[in-house]
Amino acid sequence: MFRRKRGLEIERQEKTFKYLGHKTKKLEIWYENERVRDILTSMPYSNAVVEAFRTFKEDSKANYQHLLITDNMDESDNWYYRRRKTWVVSLKYVLELFIGVLSLQNIDVVPLRRFIAQCGCST
Numbered sequence: 644m645f646r647r648k649r650g651l652e653i654e655r656q657e658k659t660f661k662y663l664g665h666k667t668k669k670l671e672i673w674y675e676n677e678r679v680r681d682i683l684t685s686m687p688y689s690n691a692v693v694e695a696f697r698t699f700k701e702d703s704k705a706n707y708q709h710l711l712i713t714d715n716m717d718e719s720d721n722w723y724y725r726r727r728k729t730w731v732v733s734l735k736y737v738l739e740l741f742i743g744v745l746s747l748q749n750i751d752v753v754p755l756r757r758f759i760a761q762c763g764c765s766t
Contacts (some may be wrong), residue, residue, distance in 0.1 A: 671708065678714055683763055707723065710732065
């Protein structure tokens, strides 16, 4: 398939995902741009992002192989393309999901909320 970039049409708009954040035989995580990559790799609890999506995939038995994260903080959206085994999520969706998961596990989300506010990514 695509090695250096992934492209996909989402709501009549061509999106290119330039950065591969994680790759195994069962899951690839791609970031649309440097901003998404930087936020997800430097935020508090960033080491748990890949594990969270891997666990979600196994627990939900979702049949996606590619997770593509768009640079969209305006809407909390996600799209699933069954034929391509691709799940596309917005950055806002990822951050909201991650805050929810941490809260359910009684993990302090204040550092993450502070980081989000500092980088201008209010959820």
